[in-house]
Amino acid sequence: MTDTNDTRSQMPLGLAQRGYTGVIQHLSAREAGSALSDIELESRLIELGFVEGARVEVLHEGLVGRDPIAVRVDNITIAVRRREAMAIIVA
């Protein structure tokens, strides 16, 4: 999987479609525009397992605006709004 990562372009998880799979490259809270401070958002994401190298898969989307999304992070499932997911850069 890591081989293909080099050729795939990086994107925020907040833009990913249902069925997307990838690996977290880094966190960039500043770009998310969340109501939380950058540090707070980043801390919370880490506490829910969103760390560099974790495998993610978008499992489900909500009805309105395809939001929020349910993301498989390694072996747990986390629901998160797309706005906050913009801070998670995947490839």
Next chain:
Amino acid sequence: MELPLLHLALVGTPNSGKTSLFNALTGSRQKVANYPGVTVERKEGFFVTPLGRQVSVVDLPGTYSLRGRSPDEEITRDFVLGKASGETMPDLVLCVADATNLRLTIRLLLELKRTGRPMILVLNMFDIATRRGINVDVERLAKELDVPVVTSIAVRKGGTADLLQLTDEISSKLAAELRENSWRALSVSELRATQREADRIIADCVSLPASPDTLTARIDAIVLHPVGGLIVLALILFVMFQAVFAWAQPLMELLNSGFDALGELVHNTLPAGLLQSFLQNGVISGVGSVIVFLPQIIIIFLFILLLEDFGYMARAAFLMDRIMGGAGLHGRAFIPLLSSFACAIPGIMATRVIDNKRDRLTTILIAPLMTCSARIPVYTLIISAFIPARDVWGFINLQGLVMFGLYATGIASALLVSFVIKFFMLRDYAPAPFMLELPDYKVPQLKSIAIGIYTRAKMFLQRAGTTIFSMMVLIWFLASFPQPPAGATEPAIDFSLAAIIGKALEPLLAPVGFNWQIAVALIPGMAAREVAVAALGTVYAIEGGKEAAEQIGQVLATKWSLATALSMLAWYIFAPQCASTLAVIRRETGSWAWMAVTFTYMLLLAYAASLVTYNVAVALGAG
């Protein structure tokens, strides 16, 4: 020699099975209260170890870290650090992990270790992990973490035997286990480093099966489908509503007739007089009118606890988040608001699932606007007396339509109020982002649910019961004093403070079309909405004789104008006429001010709605 009481604290992430372990250890020997000054639930239980040591164990609020980002999490942090006011520092911390999902707990444990408290890592739900082919090298894990590790199956009899034994072993050498506290709030990079360290340890000690749990994935394919999921949710709600209204009915009637019989008994045994009146009208009928709601509360909590245990609640919040977000509500507010259709009291109690303070407060403030079952007797009485039972457009029953309209108005105004709160009152408060773990589905455990229902029911009876009792004493006093002078021919109530207040209020209520009899009925109706029906009956019985009281609907139809009736309906959509709801709001928000805010805004809305309704109706010729 008597050993001193050992203090344990349970710490773990949400969904770690902490509560089921707590229930397994303590059974029904639990005490539920609030931490002083905050509305965080404090659950303490007691048990005895195999060596006969008395143990007190506190189930701390679930948390992913010790940063303390919410009042709940602050409690957990302060408690472990021994800084929580009035609390004993725990002798031993049990860090509870879901054995099928160690990642987040191991990170939490690495942080907890810095506090220097003696600790045990409890790998709960070990049977599920084994069945799924997850292999944990317990010895190696204990060595890597430098913390004793024990497996447990909280839901099985004897599943905590190893834990109890280890507790005995460790508690005999606690002093040796104690380390210095080096904890301080972690920076983002330290947080990341501990997660990396956790992941490394897990990679060394845990082998995952080739194929992950597919049952959860298969259920979620339906339950979280954008459209299918909402249909499933609607079906669950439909069953829940049916249960609350239909299943509870026979029990409620039984309780009702039980209290009536008890009142009758008191009436016949005691000589007529103040004591008889106080016991029958004040204590028995007053407290009875609240206890009647116990079956509904039990059924609501049965559903809530079942769905929570199963793992569905987080899914419901996921489905509803954006839909409710438009009105400034959090996805998690959905279930509490839903419960409020039965009764606002369990609804407001259920807001504890919302961890953000602002979101929780908004939900508490609007929950009483949901049409609770206590409004139904009032609505039914007035609708059947004033609204003709004819069909409109050939197939819709007009009475049913009015009833639906009353429900719809309640919901619409709740959303509107939430919107207003969002924009004007709590604007500077950062809205909580929706970030929630969707746990794997689990079979609900009957014992856990039974204990949960038992503690809720007990809390309802104790707390709401005492408030209602004191309110009822007050109302009985108002309606009974001063006593009529000897030889008076008018009914006793005419001389009472209640009548004096009713008549004093009449000028205020005249613009909305209420007469003094309604004003009098509204006073006992403060205790519980449906009491107003009985009170109206009493007041009009005095004028029209006993016969009239039995057919209160027909009396109203002759005494009130249609405009007054409609105004009364509008009043009841909004009026804060329920002392126990206000008492619960005061308790759950921990503040008299928020109770006053709720009372005032609802009263103003009620008055405005009635004023508009009455005047429009009069202008249209219904006066």
